[in-house]
Amino acid sequence: MSLELASIRYRYAGTSAVALGPLDLVIEPGRVVGVAGANESGKTTLCLVAAGMAPGVVGGRLEGRVTVDGVAAAGLRPDEMAQLCGLLFQRAAMQLTHTTATVFEEVAFGPCNLGLATGEVVARVRWALDAVGVGELAPRDPTRLSGGQGQLVALAAVLALRPKYLILDEPTSELDPAGTQLVADALVRAARETGVGILLVEHKTDVLARIADEAIVLERGTVALHGPAAGVLADPRLAELGVEPPARDRLERDAWAAGIEWSDRLAEAIR
Amino acid sequence: MDSRPGDPIDGVPDYVTRRSTGFYRALNPATKLAVAALEVVAVFIVPGWPGPGAVFVALAVTALASRTTRALILIGLAASPLVISIMVVNLFLVPGAADPIFRLGPLAPTVTGLGVGLLTSARLLVFSSAVALAYVTTPVDDLLADMSRRGLGRRGVFVVGAAVQMVPRTLERAGEIMDAQRARGMDTEGHIWRRARGLVPLAGPMVFGALTEVEERTMALEARAFTAPGRQTLLRVPADTGLDRLLRWLAALALVAIVALRVSGRIG
Amino acid sequence: MMGRGAGGGRGASSGSGADASIGGVAPAVDGGEAVAPAVAPAVAPAVEFVGVSFAYPDGTQALDGVNLRIEPGERVAIVGQNGSGKSTLVRHLNGLLRPTAGRVLLDGRDIRDVHVAKLAALVGLAFQNPDRQLFGGRVAAELEFGPRNLGVRGSELAECVKSALAAVGLQDEAETNPYDMGYSRRKLLAIASVLAMRTPILILDEPTTGQDARGVARVRGVVRATVAAGRTAIAVSHDMRFVAECFGRVVVMRGGRVVLDGTPGEVFAERHWSELQAAHLEPPLPAVVGARLGLGSTPTDAALVERLKSNA
Numbered sequence: 001m002s003l004e005l006a007s008i009r010y011r012y013a014g015t016s017a018v019a020l021g022p023l024d025l026v027i028e029p030g031r032v033v034g035v036a037g038a039n040e041s042g043k044t045t046l047c048l049v050a051a052g053m054a055p056g057v058v059g060g061r062l063e064g065r066v067t068v069d070g071v072a073a074a075g076l077r078p079d080e081m082a083q084l085c086g087l088l089f090q091r092a093a094m095q096l097t098h099t100t101a102t103v104f105e106e107v108a109f110g111p112c113n114l115g116l117a118t119g120e121v122v123a124r125v126r127w128a129l130d131a132v133g134v135g136e137l138a139p140r141d142p143t144r145l146s147g148g149q150g151q152l153v154a155l156a157a158v159l160a161l162r163p164k165y166l167i168l169d170e171p172t173s174e175l176d177p178a179g180t181q182l183v184a185d186a187l188v189r190a191a192r193e194t195g196v197g198i199l200l201v202e203h204k205t206d207v208l209a210r211i212a213d214e215a216i217v218l219e220r221g222t223v224a225l226h227g228p229a230a231g232v233l234a235d236p237r238l239a240e241l242g243v244e245p246p247a248r249d250r251l252e253r254d255a256w257a258a259g260i261e262w263s264d265r266l267a268e269a270i271r
Numbered sequence: 272m273d274s275r276p277g278d279p280i281d282g283v284p285d286y287v288t289r290r291s292t293g294f295y296r297a298l299n300p301a302t303k304l305a306v307a308a309l310e311v312v313a314v315f316i317v318p319g320w321p322g323p324g325a326v327f328v329a330l331a332v333t334a335l336a337s338r339t340t341r342a343l344i345l346i347g348l349a350a351s352p353l354v355i356s357i358m359v360v361n362l363f364l365v366p367g368a369a370d371p372i373f374r375l376g377p378l379a380p381t382v383t384g385l386g387v388g389l390l391t392s393a394r395l396l397v398f399s400s401a402v403a404l405a406y407v408t409t410p411v412d413d414l415l416a417d418m419s420r421r422g423l424g425r426r427g428v429f430v431v432g433a434a435v436q437m438v439p440r441t442l443e444r445a446g447e448i449m450d451a452q453r454a455r456g457m458d459t460e461g462h463i464w465r466r467a468r469g470l471v472p473l474a475g476p477m478v479f480g481a482l483t484e485v486e487e488r489t490m491a492l493e494a495r496a497f498t499a500p501g502r503q504t505l506l507r508v509p510a511d512t513g514l515d516r517l518l519r520w521l522a523a524l525a526l527v528a529i530v531a532l533r534v535s536g537r538i539g
Numbered sequence: 540m541m542g543r544g545a546g547g548g549r550g551a552s553s554g555s556g557a558d559a560s561i562g563g564v565a566p567a568v569d570g571g572e573a574v575a576p577a578v579a580p581a582v583a584p585a586v587e588f589v590g591v592s593f594a595y596p597d598g599t600q601a602l603d604g605v606n607l608r609i610e611p612g613e614r615v616a617i618v619g620q621n622g623s624g625k626s627t628l629v630r631h632l633n634g635l636l637r638p639t640a641g642r643v644l645l646d647g648r649d650i651r652d653v654h655v656a657k658l659a660a661l662v663g664l665a666f667q668n669p670d671r672q673l674f675g676g677r678v679a680a681e682l683e684f685g686p687r688n689l690g691v692r693g694s695e696l697a698e699c700v701k702s703a704l705a706a707v708g709l710q711d712e713a714e715t716n717p718y719d720m721g722y723s724r725r726k727l728l729a730i731a732s733v734l735a736m737r738t739p740i741l742i743l744d745e746p747t748t749g750q751d752a753r754g755v756a757r758v759r760g761v762v763r764a765t766v767a768a769g770r771t772a773i774a775v776s777h778d779m780r781f782v783a784e785c786f787g788r789v790v791v792m793r794g795g796r797v798v799l800d801g802t803p804g805e806v807f808a809e810r811h812w813s814e815l816q817a818a819h820l821e822p823p824l825p826a827v828v829g830a831r832l833g834l835g836s837t838p839t840d841a842a843l844v845e846r847l848k849s850n851a
Contacts, residue, residue, distance in 0.1 A: 038751045038752070039721055039722075039723035039724070039750070039751045039753075040723070040724075048490075051494065053490050053493065053494075056493075057486075057489060057493055058486065058490075077498070077499075078496075078498050079493075079496035079497070079498050079499035082493065082494050082495060086494060087491075087494040089490075089491065090749075091487075094484060094487045094488060097429075097492075097495075098432075098436045098440070099411075099412070099415065099429065099436060100412065101410070102286055102287060104284060104286070104287050105287055105412075105506060105507075108287075108506055109495055110495040111504065112503045112504040112505070113425070113495060113496040113499045113503055114496055114504075115499065115502050115503060115504055117504070118281060118282065118283065118504060119281060119282055121504050121506065122281075122282040122283055123282075138284065139284070146622060147621050157495060158495070161495065170749070173748050173749050175777075176620050176621045176777045177779070177819065177820060177821055178620055178819035179621065203750070203751060239752065242751045242752050242753050243751065243752055244751070244752040244755070247780070247823070247824035247825075248824065250840060251824060251828065251840055251843065254840045254841075254844050255844055258844045258847070259848075260844065260847045260848060260851060261851060266832070268831075269828045269831040270824075270828055447666070447668070447671045448671050448672065450630075450635050451666045451671050451672040452672070452684075453635065453656065453659070454633050454635060454655070454659060454662075454663070454664040454666070454733075455659060455663075455672075455685040455688060455732065455733065456656055456659035456660065456685055456688030456689050456736070457656065457688055458656045458688070471674060472674045472684065475673070475674025475675070476670060476672060476673060476674055479673070479674075479718055480670050480671070483670065
């Protein structure tokens with residue numbers, strides 16, 4: 001049981017350059033895989049391929065296989081894929097339908113598209129809103145939410161399809177520190193409580209350090225670093241790969257470089 | 272699985288099943304559209320003043336009772352430049368009119384022109400008020416929900432909804448783009464050629480933004496199973512009562528009668 | 540009240556920059572002598588908000604009696620939660636928004652009646668979303684737009700474009716179509732397009748969002764170079780590390796008011812943490828570590844390491 005990308009090579013339509021690959025990646029249920037990398041290193045492309053949008057919606061040529069719990073993504077309709085792999089972008093405004101009057105109806109949009117029984121739709125909406133901790137927003141107007149709240153509603157809207165995996169492309173980049181915190185907490189909660197496997201692209205390595213189980217760093221479409229999040233995020237090659245290390249690792253390294261004597265007290269203060 | 276119109280739906284909260292209430296507002300969207308259609312036809316097909324006159328009385332009563340007078344007056348004011356220009360054109364330029372009110376050099380307003388101008392203006396105002404009344408008494412999502420219930424496909428419903436929402440979103444984006452270019456010194460109040468040149472920096476981001484957003488939005492809709500086969504579940508169904516059906520039948524009969532009278536030459 | 544940050548002590552009194560006054564700069568826009576943008580005034584005008592309040596047409600009170608003075612050559616970061624009034628505040632500096640109460644002064648003069656197109660020669664504002672701005676088919680054309688509006692022509696214009704591109708590391712992209720560039724580079728391009736106007740005051744709205752480490756380094760370079768050239772740099776940002784390391788003064792906003800104002804060392808000091816928390820902000824990690832170790836206020840990695848060294 002996993003979302004598996006095997007021997008992936010992907011080219012966008014009309015280009016000969018390989019945008020992603022060669023690449024292999026496995027995302028297991030209940031685990032958070034963080035993705036970092038310089039701009040234009042293939043992070044968004046990875047999200048689109050993993051969620052079946054490339055080549056499904058955006059075209060282009062894909063070699064290799066994407067399988068979800070053993071089922072080949074290539075043989076699935078978009079709505080079938082949506083029930084296995086949820087996808088969320090950085091801007092909630094793009095993600096919401098703008099045709100609903102309440103958050104409840106916005107989150108119900110997906111389940112209603114599936115034609116589920118009313119009782120099942122209601123149950124899923126309640127569950128998804130609670131899973132990200134925003135049950136109290138249900139009666140509100142979706143166009144009048146803060147950035148963080150909007151992103152949480154968009155997350156709930158995707159979760160309401162009960163996907164096994166979630167693909168998130170920089171979900172906090174437009175958010176203030178408080179909004180970032182909200183979304184990061186909601187993701188941890190979703191992974192722990194619903195067993196959803198998460199692929200999380202994020203520039204803010206402090207967020208990855210806090211919630212990712214493992215991490216990969218992309219460089220020119222391929223995996224440059226891969227392993228447990230703590231190890232990858234402390235890797236000295238991070239900077240040359242264009243990735244800002246988490247604040248803690250940076251401080252430790254700076255102190256080390258300045259020849260400061262390491263003490264338990266210092267370690268305690270930084271941790 | 273659909274509930275009958277008007278029934279409460281199990282477990283769906285009140286703020287979702289919410290009902291429009293109040294005189295006229297509580298009617299089914301299709302009923303209000305049927306009434307508006309009858310009014311529009313009557314305004315233009317019944318000759319002379321009786322058409323706009325009768326519809327005006329009907330509209331005035333409905334607007335007063337449904338407390339929408341203010342909104343209608345505002346819409347009427349918005350149409351006033353058009354009304355004034357129609358008046359002026361007719362007053363001076365109705366062909367064949369030979370009954371000048373007075374002469375001032377080449378200007379000779381005519382009595383015929385005054386009559387035609389007044390009637391045309393009245394038709395225009397009453398017509399736009401009839402459409403506006405249906406609009407201001409019908410929340411967009413009532414209309415969408417009712418269209419879904421009547422079997423219009425999800426794509427059709429979504430296109431209508433998105434089109435209605437697009438206007439404010441487009442205006443907002445245009446405002447942001449305008450601000451960005453003004454901040455770079457684009458003169459929006461200079462000579463006309465300067466302002467015309469200024470359209471390029473506005474059109475570029477409008478088009479590009481729209482194109483990139485279409486791709487992102489398409490993916491976002493796919494990610495929410497928009498293209499799943501079969502019927503959508505409806506969480507809310509606007510009421511559709513016996514009164515609604517009666518009104519729609521009456522509107523349809525009246526419409527047929529007016530057209531028949533006109534075609535047979537009994538009126539006109 | 541806390542003291543002013545770096546640059547406040549430059550001693551340039553606001554009255555000394557006669558050539559920087561609004562009247563002196565404005566003719567460039569009307570096609571008169573093109574002095575202002577290409578040759579930045581020796582002293583940038585001071586900025587002053589006096590009791591500025593602003594309410595949006597829907598009634599939202601975005602600013603509530605802001606008093607703030609920024610001296611020429613200062614580097615000021617404005618921080619706060621989404622909706623705290625940061626972006627609304629800076630849009631008052633180039634006339635995109637006008638106060639519903641209070642006054643906005645540039646170099647001591649009320650800008651109430653000064654047109655946006657004239658203020659553009661004094662205040663350059665790079666918006667958060669580059670896609671609301673870019674229109675040129677070529678990067679170079681995009682960069683020429685602003686200075687050209689200010690009346691810059693010929694070799695001077697070419698020089699403006701070239702140096703602005705170099706500042707953000709896009710010097711090899713002059714002939715590229717902006718729409719073929721990724722979001723982060725489009726954002727750097729949007730910053731460069733404002734930089735090319737060489738305005739005495741540069742405002743960057745959320746310049747580091749979506750940028751990787753190299754992109755953030757470019758933005759820092761832009762801020763440093765701006766101030767080194769005697770101009771004023773103001774940024775609105777959520778990125779506390781960028782704020783602490785790159786700015787001499789931090790202004791914290793909450794609910795449309797200025798609630799803290801001082802150097803990063805002052806604002807991020809332990810005694811203000813409860814106020815920062817109320818504004819939904821967190822001090823940068825080195826500030827937290829410094830406080831835990833009793834080293835005083837150390838808002839940056841460098842400050843903390845320095846303090847650790849001198850303590851050892």
